[in-house]
Amino acid sequence: MSVQERKERERAARERLIVATARELAEEQGWDAVTTRRLAERIEYSQPVLYSHFRGKREIIGAVALEGAAEMAGALRAATRAADGPRARVVVLARTYLDFAERNPAVYDAMFQLDGGLAFAQEDTPAPLKDAFTALLETLAEVAGDGVHPGVFTEVFWASLHGLATLTRAGRLPAEYAEGRLELLVDRLAVV
């Protein structure tokens, strides 16, 4: 028992180290800088070790994405729980989402911009991704408006936030009116 268990624990710890290091490196210098060589050097193992944990770079991105999804779901729930009233909850939800994207650009990219080999919007979508969507839905369902499917409403709202997040960060939208855009979006989309 003990020997094998210890090995498995160590292996799991190393896997977490890989994911954490990849995330770190990506936030520091962007995903392009996350090469298998650099990553291997940082965890102080050789490259092939990475491939004994993950099929390839794509799967490492996927692992970071799942970690990020869980974090985002937590952040969204924590933020909305502290807000009073449907409208305030939606505003804080949107702000928290955009804030997460801005503070964790590499993680956000792993989740929604890069190919992490994860299934979306299907039965076999990993739980953390489903749950992050659910976290959005919990707050948005109460402002979807009559006769509007909450899931579809959440999809639209999410897409809008995603558009704002990505275009702003890429410098394709001016940074200055960010708050005004957020409020306009909430005012128009949410039925309070």
Next chain:
Amino acid sequence: MSVQERKERERAARERLIVATARELAEEQGWDAVTTRRLAERIEYSQPVLYSHFRGKREIIGAVALEGAAEMAGALRAATRAADGPRARVVVLARTYLDFAERNPAVYDAMFQLDGGLAFAQEDTPAPLKDAFTALLETLAEVAGDGVHPGVFTEVFWASLHGLATLTRAGRLPAEYAEGRLELLVDRLAVV
């Protein structure tokens, strides 16, 4: 005169060939398949010729993006011109935008997902990009609503469309309710 002029004409033609070929290849097999070697082979020149026209791959992507922006602006204007009434114009605008993104995924990526080295939302933003934004604004200004800056409204609307376009194409939104999402978005955002 004549010799030098002919050379310049030929040079310009070859530059157009490079851009067109890059676009073709990207639409056929994705931007990852657009390598300098493959591109050079298709235009029947060696790799260094590419670098006598463009600083690197990034600039080639940028050139495709500009071409795409001009096309998109034309498509948006043609579509909205044929529609009666503000709401119908907005619906057809949104549909045309999403349609363009779906039919020209590689061009859309060059414009809004990849780094083409272009400036956005600044004075030195290339004219085609500014004009594409203007094409959106022309139709959207009349449904921005009282007291809402048309530019900011256009930014929000554009971001929402962009989110829908990218998330749908990446399979992160189910393909089935696409039309419903579009109509919901227009109903809520546009003030008619």
Next chain:
DNA sequence: CGCGAATTCTAGCATCGCTAGACAATCGAG
């Protein structure tokens, strides 16, 4: 025709993701 300049190509660099096969460490049986 033949020279000088402009143009194009060959060959190569550093780096990438990924992997085969050599090597080392560890385990269980006797």
Next chain:
DNA sequence: CTCGATTGTCTAGCGATGCTAGAATTCGCG
């Protein structure tokens, strides 16, 4: 405690990538 076998890890290398230096070629002009 030793020794073979299994597991784990590393070294070295493959075929690509974007990009470039310098050789080779082509071309216009006197």
